[in-house]
Amino acid sequence: MKQKPRVAVFDFADCEGCELEIADLEEEILDLIEIADIVSFREVMKEHSDSYDIAIVEGSIMRPMDEKRLRSIRSRAKILIALGACATMGGVNKIRNQWMPDEVKNEVYGTANLKGNELFDVFQTKALNEVVPVDYYIYGCPIDRDEFKSVITAIALGKKPDIPRYPVCVECKKNENICQFELGAFCLGPITRAGCKAICPTHNSPCEGCRGLIKKADTECVKEVLERYKLSYEDIRRRCTMYNYGRKECSYDE
Amino acid sequence: MSKDFSVHVEHVTRVEGHGNIILDVKNGKIEKLQWNVVEAPRFFEAMLRGQHYNELRPITSRICGICSIGHSLASLKATEDALGVKITSQTATLRRLAIHAENMQSHILHIGYLVVPDLFGAGSVFSLLGKHTDTVLKVVKLHRLANEMSDLICGRTIHPIRLVVGGFSLQPTEKQLIQLKKRLLEAQELTMELAPVILSVAGNLPSFTRETEYIGLTSDEEYSLYEGDIASTDTGRHPNYREYKEIMQEYIVPHSTAKYAKHARESYMVGALARFNLNSRQLHPVAQDIASLFKLKAINYNPFMNTIAQLAEFAHSIQDSISLIDILVDQGIKQEKPVKPAKKAGRGVGIVEVPRGILVHDYTLNSQGYCTKANCIIPTNQNHANIQKDMEKLVPEIINRPEKEIELTLEMLVRAYDPCISCSTHYLDVSFK
Numbered sequence: 001m002k003q004k005p006r007v008a009v010f011d012f013a014d015c016e017g018c019e020l021e022i023a024d025l026e027e028e029i030l031d032l033i034e035i036a037d038i039v040s041f042r043e044v045m046k047e048h049s050d051s052y053d054i055a056i057v058e059g060s061i062m063r064p065m066d067e068k069r070l071r072s073i074r075s076r077a078k079i080l081i082a083l084g085a086c087a088t089m090g091g092v093n094k095i096r097n098q099w100m101p102d103e104v105k106n107e108v109y110g111t112a113n114l115k116g117n118e119l120f121d122v123f124q125t126k127a128l129n130e131v132v133p134v135d136y137y138i139y140g141c142p143i144d145r146d147e148f149k150s151v152i153t154a155i156a157l158g159k160k161p162d163i164p165r166y167p168v169c170v171e172c173k174k175n176e177n178i179c180q181f182e183l184g185a186f187c188l189g190p191i192t193r194a195g196c197k198a199i200c201p202t203h204n205s206p207c208e209g210c211r212g213l214i215k216k217a218d219t220e221c222v223k224e225v226l227e228r229y230k231l232s233y234e235d236i237r238r239r240c241t242m243y244n245y246g247r248k249e250c251s252y253d254e
Numbered sequence: 255m256s257k258d259f260s261v262h263v264e265h266v267t268r269v270e271g272h273g274n275i276i277l278d279v280k281n282g283k284i285e286k287l288q289w290n291v292v293e294a295p296r297f298f299e300a301m302l303r304g305q306h307y308n309e310l311r312p313i314t315s316r317i318c319g320i321c322s323i324g325h326s327l328a329s330l331k332a333t334e335d336a337l338g339v340k341i342t343s344q345t346a347t348l349r350r351l352a353i354h355a356e357n358m359q360s361h362i363l364h365i366g367y368l369v370v371p372d373l374f375g376a377g378s379v380f381s382l383l384g385k386h387t388d389t390v391l392k393v394v395k396l397h398r399l400a401n402e403m404s405d406l407i408c409g410r411t412i413h414p415i416r417l418v419v420g421g422f423s424l425q426p427t428e429k430q431l432i433q434l435k436k437r438l439l440e441a442q443e444l445t446m447e448l449a450p451v452i453l454s455v456a457g458n459l460p461s462f463t464r465e466t467e468y469i470g471l472t473s474d475e476e477y478s479l480y481e482g483d484i485a486s487t488d489t490g491r492h493p494n495y496r497e498y499k500e501i502m503q504e505y506i507v508p509h510s511t512a513k514y515a516k517h518a519r520e521s522y523m524v525g526a527l528a529r530f531n532l533n534s535r536q537l538h539p540v541a542q543d544i545a546s547l548f549k550l551k552a553i554n555y556n557p558f559m560n561t562i563a564q565l566a567e568f569a570h571s572i573q574d575s576i577s578l579i580d581i582l583v584d585q586g587i588k589q590e591k592p593v594k595p596a597k598k599a600g601r602g603v604g605i606v607e608v609p610r611g612i613l614v615h616d617y618t619l620n621s622q623g624y625c626t627k628a629n630c631i632i633p634t635n636q637n638h639a640n641i642q643k644d645m646e647k648l649v650p651e652i653i654n655r656p657e658k659e660i661e662l663t664l665e666m667l668v669r670a671y672d673p674c675i676s677c678s679t680h681y682l683d684v685s686f687k
Contacts, residue, residue: 011272012294013293013294013295013296014319015316015317015318015319015322016318016319016320017316017318017319017320017322017412017413018319019319020319020320020412021319021412023363023367024397024401024411024412026394026397026398027391027394033380038380041378042265044367044368044378044379045377045378045379045380046371046377046378047377047378047381059294060294062294062295062296063294066294091316092301092313092316093296095301095313096297096300096301099300103300104297104300105297107297107299107300107303108295108297108299108300109506112506114508117508119292119295119509119510119511120295120511122294122295141316141413142319142410142412142413199409199410199415200409200415203409203410203415203416203423203424204416204423204424205409205415205416205418205423208312242309242312242313
């Protein structure tokens with residue numbers, strides 16, 4: 001049998017919720033250990049190795065020191081996977097990009113003299129692919145555990161993971177939910193990438209767009225939803241500010 | 255014995271977030287000893303400016319994956335305080351269940367996955383498999399139950415969905431609650447089986463003490479988690495919750511991207527041990543039994559006992575959840591719509607106890623209902639100074655031991671606090687002392 005790939009998990013600026021989703025697989029982690037060796041995962045293990053094939057990286061990049069660490073991880077890994085909204089698109093961390101770093105620092109630290117202190121040397125929030133090439137993306141805030149399992153299994157077996165290119169509405173309809181627009185809410189489901197099983201509308205909350213925007217052409221299947229509520233792709237995009245701040249229409253290769 | 259050595263632990267493992275321990279010893283004297291938080295700052299308070307009141311809960315939930323339910327509840331309480339929203343008694347009961355679910359989830363994760371490996375001399379829960387599979391599976395089962403309970407009440411454990419301003423977007427059914435109660439009763443048995451296993455290795459918890467101040471919520475009605483007054487073991491009760499800054503005095507140190515805090519002394523502690531020291535008499539008898547099994551009595555000044563206080567709280571949360579479900583089932587659970595705000599502008603403060611201690615959210619909203627100013631005080635920030643002071647007392651006591659042992663003991667100390675470093679670097683508006 002071929003040797004199992006060695007997997008390491010790393011994190012940058014984020015809430016570590018996506019890593020926790022991995023830990024929350026509970027005994028199903030044991031199935032993953034069947035197909036891959038976990039050699040580093042700081043949040044749950046002391047053991048660490050710098051020799052790995054696959055790096056799973058969570059979080060956004062905020063400082064030169066983080067860029068340096070990410071580049072070093074990239075140079076060791078054959079495959080780099082961005083995990084969760086902060087890593088794949090910058091996530092909520094990008095909300096602050098509407099201001100310059102000095103302005104946010106000023107709001108937060110007042111007049112404190114932080115010059116030359118690399119810990120505080122922040123630039124505008126970046127997703128991983130604004131610093132290094134990323135091979136695969138696992139979307140969501142947080143990620144969906146089932147999708148994580150299927151993507152990792154595919155990659156470990158050398159196959160291309162299957163990530164949906166259709167909107168959340170498709171999954172929402174499958175769940176037989178009443179449309180959030182019908183209930184008077186503003187939902188980002190029509191232009192947001194599916195794969196989350198429409199979890200938010202299923203719990204009677206509108207979609208916040210945490211899995212990123214799909215291409216306009218791929219919203220054809222929800223044309224009637226948009227027409228019924230007199231909305232255009234652009235109308236919804238304008239409301240897409242919690243997770244997609246400053247982002248253009250997504251490219252699926254990213 | 256005089257010796258030269260250094261202990262540099264970069265990125266302490268099995269904690270949430272990035273922290274370093276630096277210890278330099280020359281001729282047997284400590285030259286440098288620092289607990290450094292190096293996590294990247296995230297500027298949440300700055301990001302909240304300009305956000306509508308309905309968005310504050312989902313955004314602040316993202317401060318922390320482990321305590322996202324706690325952040326959500328503090329956020330909702332602050333928003334509702336600002337907008338004059340009076341929630342229903344069913345909402346209050348369901349929120350208490352949500353807080354128990356998170357406390358259970360977080361505590362068992364910390365006890366079972368993060369601390370117990372040290373007590374068995376293992377590097378992670380994975381290396382406990384084989385020899386201690388039975389114990390690991392018990393922990394896994396309890397952790398899974400706590401997660402599924404969070405899923406049921408909140409829609410999702412990590413970044414809850416159903417928690418909204420004024421109530422819930424969706425409530426569990428009576429049938430689901432009755433099913434949950436059955437599983438909680440089983441969980442209680444499992445916990446009683448797990449306690450002696452932990453007791454058998456509890457001798458490996460360092461016997462270290464340092465007198466300090468403990469701060470948490472307290473209430474006449476219950477073991478306070480969702481509601482109560484701020485209280486201190488040094489200065490008693492402080493009923494004016496809006497003046498929390500007088501108690502939680504935050505300040506900056508240059509080697510840390512998280513803020514530090516002090517009150518009556520140079521540091522204080524928050525979290526399970528603080529709550530236990532303040533309110534242990536209100537714990538459910540089953541939880542008190544667990545505490546006595548480990549000879550944990552208030553006031554206890556050993557930070558390593560925080561893990562045992564968590565275990566007692568875990569048992570308490572199971573029992574109290576069962577009582578809360580009985581209340582909901584007796585009264586009949588209704589699908590209630592969230593209560594609408596009475597006004598749009600105002601300042602509101604929300605305080606809850608989350609797994610790692612007392613948490614404050616403070617928002618000012620303008621007449622359109624948008625946030626103009628935000629402040630959050632995070633449990634782990636309040637503990638950083640106490641960790642540093644503990645290290646300063648602990649290192650001289652163990653300085654003649656082998657370096658590896660000193661390193662492990664210091665790591666265990668950090669882990670005992672169950673720090674949540676992502677939370678603590680969310681960043682705040684700052685005043686220099």
